[in-house]
Amino acid sequence: xxxxxxxxxxxxxxxxxxxGSDPSGDGPGGGDPGGGGPARLFVKxxxxxxxxxxxxxxxxxxxxxxxxxxPNHLWLTQTGFQAWAQQAAFFGIMAVPVGLLMIGGEFxxxxxxxxxxxxxxxxxxxxxxxxxxWAAVAVTFAFGAAVGLVNGLVVTRSGLxxxxxxxxxxxxxxxxxxxxxxxxxxxxxxxGLTGTRHPGxxxxxxxxxxxxxxxxxxxAGYQTAILWFVxxxxxxxxxxxRTRFGNWVxxxxxxxxxARRTGVPVRRTKILxxxxxxxxxxxVGVISFLQTRTxxxxxxxxxxxxxxxxxxVGGCLLxxxxxxxxxxxxxxxxxxxxxxxxxxxxxxxxxxxxxxxVILFLAVAVNTVTHRRAMRART
Amino acid sequence: xxxTGSAAAxxxxxxxxxxxxxxxxxxxxKYFGSVRALHDVSLxxxxxxxxxxxxxxxxxxxxxxxxxSGVFPPDAGQVRVNGEAVRFHSPRDARAAGIxxxxxxxxxxxxxxxxRNFFLGSEPTKGWGPWRRFDVPAARExxxxxxxxxxxxxxxxxxxxxxxxxxxxxxVAIARAVHFGARVLILDExxxxxxxxxxxAVLRRVAQARERGLGVVFITHNPHHAHPVGDRxxxxxxxxxxxxxxxxxxxxxxxxxxxSGGAELDALSHELERIPGTGLEPESGAEPPxxxxxxxxxxxxxxxxxxxxxxxx
Numbered sequence: 001x002x003x004x005x006x007x008x009x010x011x012x013x014x015x016x017x018x019x020g021s022d023p024s025g026d027g028p029g030g031g032d033p034g035g036g037g038p039a040r041l042f043v044k045x046x047x048x049x050x051x052x053x054x055x056x057x058x059x060x061x062x063x064x065x066x067x068x069x070x071p072n073h074l075w076l077t078q079t080g081f082q083a084w085a086q087q088a089a090f091f092g093i094m095a096v097p098v099g100l101l102m103i104g105g106e107f108x109x110x111x112x113x114x115x116x117x118x119x120x121x122x123x124x125x126x127x128x129x130x131x132x133x134w135a136a137v138a139v140t141f142a143f144g145a146a147v148g149l150v151n152g153l154v155v156t157r158s159g160l161x162x163x164x165x166x167x168x169x170x171x172x173x174x175x176x177x178x179x180x181x182x183x184x185x186x187x188x189x190x191x192g193l194t195g196t197r198h199p200g201x202x203x204x205x206x207x208x209x210x211x212x213x214x215x216x217x218x219x220a221g222y223q224t225a226i227l228w229f230v231x232x233x234x235x236x237x238x239x240x241x242r243t244r245f246g247n248w249v250x251x252x253x254x255x256x257x258x259a260r261r262t263g264v265p266v267r268r269t270k271i272l273x274x275x276x277x278x279x280x281x282x283x284v285g286v287i288s289f290l291q292t293r294t295x296x297x298x299x300x301x302x303x304x305x306x307x308x309x310x311x312x313v314g315g316c317l318l319x320x321x322x323x324x325x326x327x328x329x330x331x332x333x334x335x336x337x338x339x340x341x342x343x344x345x346x347x348x349x350x351x352x353x354x355x356x357x358v359i360l361f362l363a364v365a366v367n368t369v370t371h372r373r374a375m376r377a378r379t
Numbered sequence: 380x381x382x383t384g385s386a387a388a389x390x391x392x393x394x395x396x397x398x399x400x401x402x403x404x405x406x407x408x409k410y411f412g413s414v415r416a417l418h419d420v421s422l423x424x425x426x427x428x429x430x431x432x433x434x435x436x437x438x439x440x441x442x443x444x445x446x447x448s449g450v451f452p453p454d455a456g457q458v459r460v461n462g463e464a465v466r467f468h469s470p471r472d473a474r475a476a477g478i479x480x481x482x483x484x485x486x487x488x489x490x491x492x493x494x495r496n497f498f499l500g501s502e503p504t505k506g507w508g509p510w511r512r513f514d515v516p517a518a519r520e521x522x523x524x525x526x527x528x529x530x531x532x533x534x535x536x537x538x539x540x541x542x543x544x545x546x547x548x549x550x551v552a553i554a555r556a557v558h559f560g561a562r563v564l565i566l567d568e569x570x571x572x573x574x575x576x577x578x579x580a581v582l583r584r585v586a587q588a589r590e591r592g593l594g595v596v597f598i599t600h601n602p603h604h605a606h607p608v609g610d611r612x613x614x615x616x617x618x619x620x621x622x623x624x625x626x627x628x629x630x631x632x633x634x635x636x637x638x639s640g641g642a643e644l645d646a647l648s649h650e651l652e653r654i655p656g657t658g659l660e661p662e663s664g665a666e667p668p669x670x671x672x673x674x675x676x677x678x679x680x681x682x683x684x685x686x687x688x689x690x691x692x
Contacts, residue, residue, distance in 0.1 A: 044537070242512045244502040247491075251499050254488035261482060262500035263471045321490040 046370045049315030050327030056313065056363055057330045057337070064341030075344050078218045085222070088336025089229035092329050093284050094303070095310035096236040097276040099328030102311050103240070104270055105253035105320030106155060106162040108277040109304050110147070113173035116299035118144060118285020120177055123191035123295035126198050128184060133200035137208070137286050144282025145275050152271030162274075174301060181297040192294040201290075208283075209290030225287050229329070232280065236325030249273065253320030309356060310335055313363040315371075322371070334359060399462040400425050401594040402447065402478060402563045408455035409442050416442040417618045419456070424563060424594035424611075429585060431605035432598045433638045434615035440598050443615070444567050447596065448480035449473030479561035481552045483568045489541025493533055494522040496540045497555050521558070529554040529587055546577025553584045563594040570604045582608050602634040614638055 045051050068075040094111055101108055118140050125136035151169055155162045185191050211221035240246040248269045251259035260266050289295050313334055314327025338355050400423035409417040417439045424430040434440045446453045449467030457464045460476045467473045487496045503514040522536050531550040549569045556564050570578035585608050588595055599605050614621040614637045621637055
């Protein structure tokens, strides 16, 4: 995989349609411009939820290109790309399903806590219980899916806001993570693998926590997490734009009553979306444990907001019904670039947060204005 | 998926007597707790017929629609489709039997493109197993064709449904029901929030559906909209049926009188006539029609305006 080709705009997903009569159908209003004047095309572009994120990602990339303060101008090298892409990957694997869930009209605040807790399950099963790593991976995924099922069932059956339900779940996981690790590991806040060999560890590591495409320019290679990110993004784009389920996601978030009346299984759709976020959190936990061979009890805490920021920056409407999986992935890239760019620019890393705050505000403002315009404009 | 369901319904229909009502309610009743919402209501609709259900707010129209469209079953009496007693457990069952309901709030998602809305819940798919996918090109093409066939002009099927006018949205919803092989169309107050011109467009779609041999149940509180397009009229008042009239036997003013419960209206006219003397004149004057801007936005039925028909109506 050629590194630079992937920079900023991943042409594989929702870029301009390369071939065929029809584009990715990424947004609910998305579609083939099919001719018409430039103004018409412009309105069509504005209507695409990922449009703002694409412009934003390019802008952020250019800003850090200009402020790059490293001796060899690392920003434009494979090293630079690898550095921000691997951060973006961790955000993006979550941002895409979180974005889908947001389009479906719900929040999941338990995601950050879930990533950490999943890593701890891996560490306990592999390190303490000496399970085969693959069996541990399977159990962790099953646990992730089960958590989403419970979250989804509670939200859809009780009618309580998902914000509260998943916030409660978040605190449960956080308590379990910290308390559980302390108890198992006698006062330490992390669980690492001891020197003994662990069955299945090497092959599982190759798939989830390894690296690829080593070269003289980049001895460490790219992390496989980046491939998982691309895979999750493609899956999200496809599901949202090209499946019945994707149509239902827009519908349950846009108007759940209308969706129910047309026969959309509203509860099932939402439950599956919750299962998507929690399973993705399990994936992140698996990847991070297999990469580092350690699980830290406070891992992932607070990250749920980055995922939500990425989704919102990517054009997902907080109130549901509108958004883009590709946009959420772009949002994750923006966050990854911001974290790495601040370092390369030689700024203090505390500026990360200020930068994110500004980006978030700008993105939401631009998205809201363009979206309103596009909704008003008749083509 | 739905295609097979409606095909089966059609097949069953062909074998029957064409004079058998497509959809009939027989002495249906419904209670909500101790409140009797509907009592002993019967009506039927045949192919190529528009059955108008008239009634003021709270007359039981919504309850009746919900029974006919499968939202809930009646507590008394029964519903028949093609002469056979049925018990719907969900709107899905009703739809499978060829009964499509266009609800007042249209079951359309404003942020979604027209073509995505058109196939919502019944998306055409192609492929197999994990490659089974929403057939987007087919959905777009069929939306265009179905709208054109019903004479609905939507400039761009990609535009979000929320940017359509209220009349356009109603028309799209009707075209959608017809496209999915509905034999009976139940329309819930399709013209209530619309201006005169848009209401006219919707009434044209109703006539078009009738020409295609559908049975239409047209629920409204507006006799002026019902009378031109209806073939039969039933009037509901406080959960009871006041009467069932073929078009030949009832005039528009009579409908208006029936609807508001004859004597009550007379009393109201008397009351209003006295008002000029009391200095309340400006209030009793003609109230402006609902602003078109509110079209499609209001979920409530328009307020029961004290607008007895102008004498000339």
